[in-house]
Amino acid sequence: MAFDQRLNDIVGSAYYVAPEVLHRSYNVEADIWSIGVITYILLCGSRPFFARTESGIFRSVLRADPNFSDSPWPSVTPEGKDFVKRLLNKDHRKRMTASQALTHPWLRDENRAVPLDILIYKLVKSYLRASPLRRSALKALSKALTEDELIYLRAQFNLLEPKDGCVALDNFRTALVKHSTAAMKESRVLDILDSMKPLSYTRMTFEEFCAATISPHQLEALEGWEIIASTAFEYFELEGNRVISVDALAQEMNVGPTAHSILKDWIRGTDGKLNFLGYAKLLHGLTIRSSNTRHH
Incomplete structure (x- = not known):
């Protein structure tokens, strides 16, 4: 099954079934939920x-x-409890992946190899397509990460075998050949690599890799999310925040004029820059909708 393809048959034992399976749109994250139930x-x-x-x-x-x-x-x-909670999140975008679970403090073993995470490829692909403003927002967020998140990201970066502290498209291609599972090979990874072509002409440092490979949705599920978000906003204020009109923000968020009245609340009246709410919304994007976010 392709990693970005959604399945729609309700299958499996009732006790272990993930919410999105019941909504008839699911992928591998449903298996992570089931592991959460078993744990x-x-x-x-x-x-x-x-x-x-x-x-x-x-x-x-x-x-x-x-x-x-x-x-x-x-x-x-607390680690054991946190582990289960991060698997049993009703929003599939907020759940840990298998690779992340293996680097979680509850399971972490420095002698065990961490598998290559296909999510890294998916996130880098969308980062390369992101606007400069969204990239700045993600860069600020990456500077606020805790050591626990950095352990996972360092492990993934090292699997790409950086040269002189940087990775390029070749690193992603080689890592895939070396570390991918049969399921990855059957998925649409080659399509992703194709959309990562801008990396042929550029090299990504670990700092930029972190900005490209963090998921705001997953971070939002952390106990310390409020602290991470407010620290990130301080970095954004220093380096990324700029004057933006409601029109430009609507374009950035991919919404029409009907949303203008809402977007006004995201821009500070004092200097015309994004306020904290606007920063948080910019990180999440408005175009993605989850059928089960209403339960949160």
Whole structure:
């Protein structure tokens, strides 16, 4: 299955089914959810989503939050709890990938090789297509990352075998040949490499690689997101924030004139630059909609 292709059949056991499977649009993140369900059961002995009927279980998967307060959860390490919570996020964009899970503090083992993460390719592709303003926003965000996020990004960068501290298109191509799984080879990775051609003429430092390969959606699921976001905005104020009109912002966000009244609230009246809300919205984009974000 191609990594960016969505499947739409409801399959699997009710207890382990991901919300997006029930919405009939899913991909590999649904497997990560199921691993989260299994890990939850292994740690506490009960199911995170339970009801007497199948339709009741489905309702619970879509609407209920797993219980992390009853025994034995108070005695489970914060890392263990965080690990499960980051797998059982109802928004599939906020879930950890398998590679990220292996570099999570709860599972981390410096002697174990980290697999190449296809998400890196997907994010670099969209970064290369991003506007200068959005790139500045992501660069500021990457400067606010915690050491835990940097461990994963360093591992991915090293898999690309940087030369003189930089990577180019050849590095991405070689890493794919060397480290890709059968599933990756069957997916549309070659299409991605094709859209990464601008990297043929440029080299990416680790700093820019971090900006290109972070997912604001995933970071938003972290306990410390508010601190990361406000620190990032301080960097953005110093280096990336600039005067922008409502028209230009509408174009940037890919929305029409009907959104102008909303966008006005994202620009400071004092200097015509983005305020914190505008910065956060710029990071997330408005064109992506998730059918289950309303549950958050």
